[in-house]
Amino acid sequence: MQRAVRLRDGTCRAPGCGRRARACDLDHSVAWEDGGTTDVGNLACLCRHHHRMKHLPGWNLDLGPGGVLDWTTPDGKLHRIEPDPAPF
């Protein structure tokens, strides 16, 4: 499953970050303690820096169908990030 998420994402899923998926954490979009499941539809690759950043006040991250991520920044801007699969 980890491999499937890393292949789908290719890189860290934060806006403008190109860190390779294999060097990233697998983040639960809905936290496990909030009922989030450990499956491809609830996991996304985030580098350690962006993994920590998403937990800071004002940031929000929603993972939608097909791995589309919607980031909301503290100033209210929305950034939609599509998966960028790694080349085979």
Ligand SMILES: [Zn+2]
């Ligand atoms: Zn990153």
